[in-house]
Amino acid sequence: MDLLKVIGLKVYFDSRDGMVKAVDGVDLSVAPGETLTLLGETGSGKTVLGLAIMGLLPPNILMEGKILYRQKNLLTLSAGELRELRGREIAMIMQNPLSSLNPTITVGEQIAEAVREHRKISGKAAWKEAENMLGLVGLPPERVRHYPHQFSGGMRQRVMIALGLACRPSLLIADEPTKGLDVTVQLQIMDLLSSLPGYTGSDGSMLLITHDLGVASELADRVAVMYAGRIVELGGVRDIFKKPAHPYTRGFIAAHPGNGLRPIKGQSPSLVELPSGCGFHPRCPGAGSLCQREIPPLSDVTGTHKVRCHYA
Numbered sequence: 001m002d003l004l005k006v007i008g009l010k011v012y013f014d015s016r017d018g019m020v021k022a023v024d025g026v027d028l029s030v031a032p033g034e035t036l037t038l039l040g041e042t043g044s045g046k047t048v049l050g051l052a053i054m055g056l057l058p059p060n061i062l063m064e065g066k067i068l069y070r071q072k073n074l075l076t077l078s079a080g081e082l083r084e085l086r087g088r089e090i091a092m093i094m095q096n097p098l099s100s101l102n103p104t105i106t107v108g109e110q111i112a113e114a115v116r117e118h119r120k121i122s123g124k125a126a127w128k129e130a131e132n133m134l135g136l137v138g139l140p141p142e143r144v145r146h147y148p149h150q151f152s153g154g155m156r157q158r159v160m161i162a163l164g165l166a167c168r169p170s171l172l173i174a175d176e177p178t179k180g181l182d183v184t185v186q187l188q189i190m191d192l193l194s195s196l197p198g199y200t201g202s203d204g205s206m207l208l209i210t211h212d213l214g215v216a217s218e219l220a221d222r223v224a225v226m227y228a229g230r231i232v233e234l235g236g237v238r239d240i241f242k243k244p245a246h247p248y249t250r251g252f253i254a255a256h257p258g259n260g261l262r263p264i265k266g267q268s269p270s271l272v273e274l275p276s277g278c279g280f281h282p283r284c285p286g287a288g289s290l291c292q293r294e295i296p297p298l299s300d301v302t303g304t305h306k307v308r309c310h311y312a
């Protein structure tokens with residue numbers, strides 16, 4: 001059974017320019033122990049989707065659909081119930097570690113507090129656990145006494161991972177965990193993340209958010225490709241990288257520096273005025289008139305590989 005199942009999720013923000021359709025009808029699922037990667041360019045709605053699952057979006061937004069976690073619809077839970085779930089079951093490593101850590105409290109205290117709050121471990125044992133967690137992410141345990149600014153970017157990202165794992169979540173949402181780090185440190189963080197399932201709760205699953213093909217191909221079991229708030233292709237890592245079926249996925253892969261750096265023509269659409277029909281049609285080399293009229297359904301390429309394209 002799925003640990004997480006998102007059904008028909010829409011997240012719209014009311015802005016001065018009009019309704020921003022950040023997430024526009026997303027269906028996905030994450031099985032126990034699985035890593036699903038959300039892959040897509042900047043502004044495609046990945047972070048908003050992660051925050052929606054966490055229940056961390058501002059209250060003045062429009063949400064539709066269901067987010068089922070262990071079959072419970074998170075959109076119907078109270079703020080208190082969500083807070084409890086966030087510490088105990090679902091954790092998110094945020095995109096910007098410096099703004100998510102409290103600069104005035106040592107990292108040890110921050111981790112110990114998360115442990116105390118969510119695992120009924122108190123005092124000395126929680127502090128010991130903070131040391132263990134730092135050790136787990138490859139930092140010297142004695143650095144529990146240090147403040148966030150005393151760590152380098154890569155080390156802070158490790159601290160964030162330690163903090164995220166402190167409650168032994170069953171679902172870890174990692175938002176661009178390697179962004180802004182130099183290549184060697186990126187590799188270390190990826191190594192760390194790939195070894196995590198054993199440390200999370202028994203169902204340890206990960207929703208990994210990235211625009212980085214390398215990270216996705218290295219860590220994912222399955223990949224969901226997002227474009228302008230919708231999932232345009234979904235499949236196993238091999239399906240997506242060896243047999244991409246959506247013109248956007250093909251373009252995205254070809255645009256990668258390792259694959260020739262051929263950028264996709266045109267610009268990402270405005271989420272306020274999405275193109276009619278398929279959101280990608282204005283940039284698509286193979287678009288026909290049907291593509292302008294109708295949003296293609298997410299249909300089967302094979303049993304495990306789905307694509308949202310009229311002509312795939």
Ligand SMILES: Nc1ncnc2c1ncn2[C@@H]1O[C@H](COP(=O)(O)OP(=O)(O)OP(=O)(O)O)[C@@H](O)[C@H]1O
Pocket residue numbers: 013014015020022040041042043044045046047048049058211271
């Ligand atoms: N609070 C908000 N109010 C209005 N619009 C928002 C809000 N939060 C996000 N958006 C918009 O939603 C869209 C999706 O943003 P999101 O951060 O999810 O993209 P992303 O795929 O994570 O991109 P990146 O790779 O740059 O992190 C963007 O157009 C963004 O401006």
Ligand code: NI
Pocket residue numbers: 046047048095175
């Ligand atoms: Ni983001």
